[in-house]
Amino acid sequence: MPGLPKDEVVAGLDIGTTKVVMAVAEVEEEGRLNIIGLGEVPSAGLRKGIIVDIEHTAQAVARAAAMAERMSGYRIRSAYVGITGSHIQSLNNRGVVAVAGENREIEPEDVKRVLQAARVIPLAAERQIVHVLPRQYIVDGYDGIIDPVGMTGSRLEVETHIVTAAGAAVQNLLKSVQRAGLEVEQLVLNPLASAEAVLQPAEKELGAVVVDVGGGTTEIAVVAQGGLWFASVLPVGGDHITSDIAVGLRTPLSQAEKIKKEWAAIPVGTVPDNELLPVPNVGGHGEHTVSKKMLASVIQPRVEEILTLVHREIGRAEFKGLLPGGAVLTGGGSLLPGMAELAGEILQLPVRVGAPCRLGGLADMVSTPAYATSVGLLIYGARSLGRAQAAAGREPVWCNLWTYLKGWLRELFQ
Structure with a gap:
């Protein structure tokens, strides 16, 4: 089985609280992704998005990778890996440097220096x-610049969004992936990846918020002017809804999850009270019946709590704009019927449910909100791959010549 050709194929690994997903895609010349492999297994070893058992997590990652390898026909050696958890923090910062060089032409080295200056935070x-994510560059007071290389100026500034994480959580994540026999190409913030997958270009520019409701966490990303403005992770998600169903209806957790997926709907006022559904008893001894309205009354308070916390986090972002792009719900939790309607009332924004799109290959396998993060990791990886190739294209001729001579001498004296 051949290894992944780094210039053509990327792999994304989403290690979630309820499932581990490995997605593989071919990157076409124009940047379009063709999905060629997908591996998904139940998660083990995580709680609220944070690894609590490295060995069980590594085993789940290895199984997901093996499934993706069989489907794609490639050996997966590395992947772009998502990171989440309530330990995630983010802030906005600026960096300023004087432009070096005789002609005051901005070089890639100047961009590196200004990004390094922006990293200096307590x-x-x-x-x-x-992450240190540049939102825009400013040259001699002129803002809105995406790539300043080649421009002329004496003062270069950058506005960035910086994402930090607990060092222990990062190391445990890296160890789990490496113990599964894989290398980490790059860690990518989960809500950033989800935003890449479900937002339209106009929404990214005007301002929108992505709310990814997963199993153990709810992830929030405020995106504006094409870049990340704010990110947060709440330690509550769909698993808490399942737990409430199990307690409220007196049924095992496995049955509560099944009931949630098959019968749950909100708001309570829209659910008929004359429709009944069978509910298995705890211990497997018979079953009892409850109305769908009662089920909705058990679910809705938890959903309202999650959305209220999301609304509070959006306020904490201190974004001065109006977010005309509204809110985009994604993740498995967004599939709950009536979720968008209730979110619109609580968040006081226009709301839609977002799923990955503009994909080729086996796109139908991942074109649902539940795979937003997995596809976003592939998009992020493809974009990083493109930047690396562009940087290689700017490499001076003498560097390529020296590389050729080293290879020729190595072969000559072997």
Whole structure:
């Protein structure tokens, strides 16, 4: 089985609380993704998005990778890996440098220096930086610049969004992936990946919020002017709804999850009270019946709590705009009927449910909100791959010549 050709194929690994997903895609020249492999297994070893058992997590990752390998026909050696958890923090910061060089032409080295300047923030010893994401560059006071390389100026500034994480959580994630026999190409914040998968270009530019309701967490990303403005992870998600059903209806958790997927709907006022459904008893001894309205009355308070916390986090972002792109719900929890309607009332924004699109190959396998993060990791990886190729294209001729000569000399004296 051949290994992944780094210039053509990317792999994304989403290690969630309820499932581990490995997705593989071919990257076409114009950047379009063709899905060629997918592996999904029940998650083990995580609680609220944080790894609590490295060995069980590594086993789940290895099984998901093996499934994706069989489907794609490629050996997976590395992947872009998502990171989440309530330990995630983010902030906005600026960096400023003077442009070096005789002609005041901005070089890639100047961009590196200004990004390094933006990284200088007060950081506790137990935390580390995951992302330094440039939103825009400013050259001599002129803002809105996406790529300043080649421009002329004396002062270069950058506005960035910096994401930090608990160092212990990062190390446990890296160990789990490496123990499964894989290398980490890059850690990618889950809500950032989800935003890449479900937002339209106009929404990214005007301002929108992505709310990814997963099993153990609810992830929030405020995106505006084409970049990430704010990110947060709440330690509550669909598993808490399942738990409420299990307690409220007196049924095992496995049956509560099945009931949630097959029968649950909100708001309570829209659900008929004359429709009954069978509910297995705890211990497997018979069953009892409850109305769908009662089921809705058990679910709705938890959903309202989650959405209220999301609304509070959006306020904490201190975004000055109006978010005309509204809110985009995604993740498995967004599939709950009536979720978008209730979210619109609580968030006071226009709301839609978002799923990955503009994909080729086996796109039908991942074109649901539940795979938003997995597809977003592939998009992020493809974009990073494109930047690496562009950087290689800017490499000076003498560098390529020296590389050729080293290879020729190595072969000559072997």
